[in-house]
Amino acid sequence: MRLSHAPHPNQFALLSQRRFAPFFWTQFLGAGNDNLFKFALTVMVTYQIQVAWLAPEMAGLVIGALFILPFLLFSATSGQLADKHDKAALIRFVKNFEIAVMAIAAWGFVTHNVPVLLGCVFLMGLHSTLFGPVKFAYLPQHLDERELTGGNGMVEMGTFVSILLGNVAGGLLIAMPEVGATWVAVACVALAVLGRVLSQAVPVSPSTDPGLRINWNPVTETVRNLKLAHGNLVVFRSLLGISWMWFFGAVFLSQFPSFAKEVLHGDEQVASLLLVVFSVGIGVGSLLCEVLSRRHVEIGLVPLGAIGMSVFAIDLYFASRGLPPASGLSLSAFVAQPAHWRVMADLALLSLFAGLYSVPMYALIQLRSAPTHRARIIAANNILNALFMIVSSIAVGLLLHFGATIPQVFLIVGIANAIVAGYIFLLLPEYLLRFVAFVVTRLIYRFKVRGDEHLPVEGAAILVCNHVSFIDAVVLMGASPRPVVFIMDHRIFNLPVLGAMFRLLKAIPIASQRENPAVYEAAFARAAAHLDDGDLVCIFPEGAITKDGELGEFKAGVMKLLERNPVPVIPMALQNLWGSFFSRVERGTAMVRPFRRGFWSRVGLVAGEPVPAAAVTPAALRSRVSELLASPPYPR
Template structure:
């Protein structure tokens, strides 16, 4: 019998007909385009409303109970409070009901909130507008789980990075346009407040109209009984997320990114006014630069990841975030006090271009950091619980963003300057990122694999669609160099556990990396029977868990560049798995043109055969490849036949 969740997944599962050349082609497809523009309109409206209100408080109103320096922090904290209170309920509703119906309900709510906000703008009633900030936070709380649970329901694994990149890009372009429009419209003499009011209502109506075209996305857990207690359900969602430790720690990583970003976004109006001595248009320019950087970084993810979920980009993003946040402090700390400048005077000074470059690069690397993390969570979360996992992420995001507001406010109260707060955030980011990557070594390992396959070699992959995106499988490959495993990591969208000769663990640095990757050491049976049997027991455990297992059946790195006979270890693994009812397919692979490189063996004068000698003997960026063949059913696996398949791939 098919479960409701399975039926729902099957009803919206993407097919090969949906294949596309790049992420922009998704904008021509109904499963993605209406959703994209609905999200775009909502993000634009959120930010037009919030930024117009922030500018109004900072530059136009004189409120004794809300000083301009604290306005951004207060409005930001009030907006994210509903995420903390109602995310657990929103996640349940999204898993229980059709996501398209949820989206339309949320857009109807947005229209009602914006009508109230319009009255608040026209009457310049700050209390009413603060209430609308909270209500728009509720609107975004309800939409958040839908947004991230919808994508993996309609996109396949190889589209997730591109789809998330498009949504992130669209979101930040919408933020850019919304905040620029909010800042410019509210500053219009006499008619500014009324113009903002009209714009907010119109955007809400546009978003609801586009949402009508979103195709159905059936419920993934229609039998779910809603727990309306937000506190107990919040705790339950956090425990649910913690059940998958890689996913949970990725949630923490995303939440830290929101902590980091909230510090900068909340301080832009005051940073522009008090540090850069610019007017409202300068504040808008900073947001333009920041948003464009995020958008570019998000779009680059698909290109840099070979259209797979490449979490190796996350450490790269973290490094860039810290470097340019710290440099932003040095670029802005000593700017001389001058009269308030307009946009033309601001961009006419060379010192300000360094500030803008830091902001652009900081945000670009933040895009590289966030998109793969979101895609990883979507890919590895259980479909029936995915929205509740996203809700747990929103709860954590809210906690971290509230924490950022409290810490930034405390630092301001203690006499820190805004550039010093940026410096503190950049240093803290480096510490937190290092801690996360030590907790989840997969990020670090994939980063090393990504760097190696992009900056040491020109690595080309053919047939990577044959690597299973789910379920147990055995990968068999020729053994050419000491970094074969790292190159296979770079090619796979999923983690791989390797069975490797125990002697390779004694190689400096590489041995540490393979232990970090939880590679399985194996010794010849005659040399160490206990280690031999233990290796196969651990290999069976990998398949039992539904993961990828890789083996180099030659048993050792080739000494002459030729394919060596395959040994019987792969048969032992397959037979043990089948005895437990596991039927893992075997995926043949062939590394090409790697022989003769620095990490492979070479025969020196005198006949000595060594590796890692003469580092530049092949020059820079030498071309290597990986050819992946069709899966072999376990019943057809024979060492000789596998060797012939790998040999054929080498000759292809």
């Protein structure tokens, strides 16, 4: 059983550690170089040189298609390579490859050889295809569960910032009279060399499946990767959720130039401002994930992100209607009009919520994929991302072809996002339930957790806790870094709303042996099966919710669980939940007078050190939970 730990105060501290910093800056420079090269080439063939066989209006589309094609062709192969070989060695190989490609591209820029440059676009797409599975499989090898969300947030933020800086630098350099192409060539090679130098410091990341035999057939391996990903439905549907986010984001990114010109009546600088606002929003949302998740993989943020994406995409449609007539507004003139601030706020918040949506999904996939084929799962994700982005381009093209305006496209995508997200959350109720737990523990209560380092991030264990209210399971779910299977009194399933939620949670109903022997035995059989699978199982040993706030006697249910599965037992205590809306007070009733304790009242959870199975007795566990209950409350 591996426990989580907290080796640093926040995600930014990772930048001072060798296990993260060289990797972060290597991928930062690589993403920046990709975009500097692509944007400089796009500007060059659009404004500076005439190519009979490549119309200027098609240049961006052709370059984008060439860059994304390797993701479809070679992602499956790159996933195998990342699982089979040391990831640090692969990173250095990829950076060597980047130097070679950028050297060829430098010659292409200096000689204005467009076919060579387009070939280099394909090769840089191959460079990114090889790096993608390595990048996301590297993180869980060097970061623990409490660091994954912050680490992914940093990578996501760094990627979008580097994309933004690369586009800006590419545009500025290529626009320099007479020497622009030369400066772009120098910059591309320099960034590649610097990335290679930094990659030398990336620590050893051993192979997770050294005996893997590489299948070099991209078609059959792509099918195999998708089947492999489908083997874990939570992971596979999360892959689909991430790919939908790329579909969603590609709609906005592809339409910024036209949106700025045709709807906002702005010049090229206004289009650049939209890209800046979008990139900053993604970066801020990605960094907020660690704070909001309390440094766990908190998938409850995903529904929150989906709600925000739809709300602000739809509001962007309304904000874009009835703007004052104008033509060719400069950046200063655009910003000076108050009506445009709502547009920018919608874009910023839309992208911020997209960051909240995507980062926990990436972290969940890394955490729940088997290490032996984690890189191949990421490769499957890259394949799906590429397919969804292609479908996004086709869908937007069809909508515009049939007369939809750009704001209407945003409206349609915002509504579609709500439908798709709702469907995903129905397929994966864990996301929705974690969102409910997130709301309860962040908005209804001021929930503080101590001793969460004792909650195991892998392996079977039994959690025991005092039973104070009807939402104890929801509160505990909000504290755990992974799903918990709850054994609960069968009568709670008859409650109108909570009963439906606990059924979605797949909680196990239990009755006393005297009341219903069949339900009693079935409950322990189901619990044992979950422990066999390495899951967390929580039991409330008192057998019922306390009627007076006092800790009751512990029954022998935990001992029956340990007979078949002698796993560690983690004692826990819920503090200050008695007397709240969901607990029994006033003649034993609950859920009366919602604000009898005020709003946002303090509630705590204390987790104790794991107790070995051999040392467990009901009396000893009760004594330990009693000690935890009496411990000082979480400091203000």
